Structure formats: C-alpha cells, structure tokens
Amino acid sequence: MTTRHGGDIAEMMLHWSPRSPFVRKVMIAAHELGLGDRIKLRRTVVQMAQPNSELMSDNPLSRIPTLVLNDGTVLYDSGVICEFLDSLHDGSKLFPSESPARWMALRRHALGNGMLEVLILWRNERERPEAARSEKHIAAFQTKVDKALDSLERETAAAASATLDIGDIAIASALSYLDFRFTDHDWRTQRPQLAAWYAAVSARPSMRATVPWQD
Numbered sequence: 512m513t514t515r516h517g518g519d520i521a522e523m524m525l526h527w528s529p530r531s532p533f534v535r536k537v538m539i540a541a542h543e544l545g546l547g548d549r550i551k552l553r554r555t556v557v558q559m560a561q562p563n564s565e566l567m568s569d570n571p572l573s574r575i576p577t578l579v580l581n582d583g584t585v586l587y588d589s590g591v592i593c594e595f596l597d598s599l600h601d602g603s604k605l606f607p608s609e610s611p612a613r614w615m616a617l618r619r620h621a622l623g624n625g626m627l628e629v630l631i632l633w634r635n636e637r638e639r640p641e642a643a644r645s646e647k648h649i650a651a652f653q654t655k656v657d658k659a660l661d662s663l664e665r666e667t668a669a670a671a672s673a674t675l676d677i678g679d680i681a682i683a684s685a686l687s688y689l690d691f692r693f694t695d696h697d698w699r700t701q702r703p704q705l706a707a708w709y710a711a712v713s714a715r716p717s718m719r720a721t722v723p724w725q726d
Contacts, residue, residue, distance in 0.1 A: 525592075526555040526566055526577040530723050532627050532688040533589040534576045539680050540593040542717035544600050550578075559635075590620065593677055605677040612676070619678025622659060626685035629655050634692050656689070657698075664702040675712070683712045691723050 527534050541547045555566050555575055562573040569585045570577040578586045578595070586592050597605045607613040633652035636645060663682065675683075686709050689696060699706035712718060 522581045524551045524579045526575045527552040532684045535721050536589050536684040537576045537592050538721045539717045542720050603674050616676040616678040620681045623681025623685045626659050660698050664705045667705050667708045
C-alpha cells in the first residue's frame with residue numbers, strides 16, 4: 512500500500528473517546544491504511560443531555576468522531592472520515608470503486624452502522640430507572656439486533672479475508688460493541704460462521720490496537 516503524505520495530512524486531529532464504537536471504526540480504518548500515526552487524538556467527552564461547547568466549535572451537533580485537518584477543514588461523521596482517509600493512499604480501497612463489490616461493502620457498512628445505532632439506543636433504555644424503562648422498546652431493539660446477526664450468519668464466510676472493506680470494519684465494530692456493552696448476550700452459540708469470522712478479524716493488529724476499554 513502506498514500512502515500519500517501530502518501537506519493535507521501532515522497532522523490531523525481527531526475528537527476521540529476510547530469507548531465510542533464510531534470512533535473505533537475510524538481508528539480501525541486508519542490503522543488498516545497505515546495512517547494511525549498521522550492522527551493526533553484529543554480526548555473529548557460527549558453526552559446526550561449536555562452538549563460539549565468546545566466540540567461544537569468544530570461540530571455543531573456535538574458528536575464524535577470529528578476530524579480536523581491542518582488547514583482547518585472539519586469532517587464528520589465516521590463514514591465521511593473513513594472515506595477521506597481511504598482517499599489518501601493508492602492501495603486496496605476500503606470503499607471499492609467497482610460493482611458489485613462497492614454496493615455490497617456500502618450495504619454491509621449500513622448494516623454495521625445501523626446495528627451500532629440500535630445497540631446504543633438499547634443500552635440507553637436498559638440504563639434508565641426501572642420505573643421509566645420501556646420493556647417494549649428493549650424487546651424491539653433486541654429483535655432488530657438478533658435479526659441483523661442472523662442475516663450476517665447467512666452471508667459471512669468462516670474466515671477473514673486478507674483485507675477489510677468498510678462494511679467489514681463497521682460490522683466488526685458493532686460486534687465488538689455488543690461484546691463490550693452486552694456481556695449477557697450470547698450471540699455466538701447459534702451463529703458459528705459469524706463467530707469464526709469475527710474471531711479472525713479480531714486478531715488483526717488494527718483491532719488489537721483499538722480495543723474499546725483502552726484509555
């Protein structure tokens with residue numbers, strides 16, 4: 512893989528948190544592309560009920576990840592940042608350009624992202640006081656996640672390929688977050704193909720360097 516080290520990537524600053532799955536997706540991509548050491552990390556705390564005023568000067572939505580280039584250009588969200596990083600090298604692309612590989616990668620990316628969004632909503636609902644908790648919503652979130660896992664079991668090879676695309680990275684990030692935040696959810700037993708794929712992907716240096724509980 513050839514990486515272009517032009518002035519636009521002399522230094523990039525990423526608003527970052529070690530437990531954000533969307534941040535992790537960006538960092539996995541950066542490591543896969545050989546750009547991990549080009550990104551300066553700024554620990555940024557975000558909360559749904561308390562906007563971060565400093566972050567909002569770069570991202571008015573007060574969301575991470577947010578990438579700031581050395582010329583002041585700001586990029587968000589995680590998909591946009593990953594695609595930008597993918598433009599900075601001449602090797603195998605995370606975002607394939609040719610059909611049908613492109614549409615499969617983008618569709619799997621959408622599925623991984625969607626799983627993360629549902630998992631975050633599910634976790635937030637489970638952490639509400641019992642009197643305010645909606646068991647109906649919790650059941651719906653679990654159903655959606657389980658159906659997504661079943662779909663992935665049907666389409667996922669038992670072993671990881673030599674390279675990852677953006678769909679693989681999004682799905683791996685979702686499975687990692689599921690393990691991290693839902694330790695009581697046994698998703699592997701009925702999905703051996705997906706479990707084997709994830710085990711192989713998890714052994715990659717990019718995954719080991721970005722485990723969500725590291726500070």
